[in-house]
Amino acid sequence: MASLSSSFQISTDRSQLDVPLIYRFLSEQSTWAVGISRAIVDRAIENSLCFGGYVDGRQVAFARVVTDFSTFGNLVDMFVIPEFRGRGYSVELMKAVMAHPSLKGLRRFTLATGDAHGLYEKFGFAAPLRPESLMERYFPNIYVS
Numbered sequence: 001m002a003s004l005s006s007s008f009q010i011s012t013d014r015s016q017l018d019v020p021l022i023y024r025f026l027s028e029q030s031t032w033a034v035g036i037s038r039a040i041v042d043r044a045i046e047n048s049l050c051f052g053g054y055v056d057g058r059q060v061a062f063a064r065v066v067t068d069f070s071t072f073g074n075l076v077d078m079f080v081i082p083e084f085r086g087r088g089y090s091v092e093l094m095k096a097v098m099a100h101p102s103l104k105g106l107r108r109f110t111l112a113t114g115d116a117h118g119l120y121e122k123f124g125f126a127a128p129l130r131p132e133s134l135m136e137r138y139f140p141n142i143y144v145s
Helices: 019-029 038-046 089-099 117-121
Strands: 008-011 049-055 058-067 072-080 108-111
Touching: 008 089, 019 038, 019 058, 019 072, 049 089, 058 089, 072 089, 089 117
Parallel strands: 072 108
Antiparallel strands: 008 049, 049 058, 058 072
């Protein structure tokens, strides 16, 4: 676990993740995954590069990158729990993501955000240069029954 500030620690060790916390946040508080099942969260974590952010051993932040570790990465599920927001933890978490050796040199690194453009712009993310070349299948309420 690397120290990024006096109290905030970041680790990619999946065994340290508080998966119940991640599941609760995503399924109940996120704007993008409300209703997601625990099984899907477990499978997503298992198949991604995950970053946990901790204060005094308690997980307070999370980010996940879906990647082939060679050419492409997609940042998803990044959050800081509400009571720990406003302390710069999202910036520290992004610094750790961008500095990770397995994510260096990717040809394309993507993300989707509805409200945190300013944060991601600090790390070089921008609107697609050629939006006409991008397509998607998107089902925003897939987890809500």
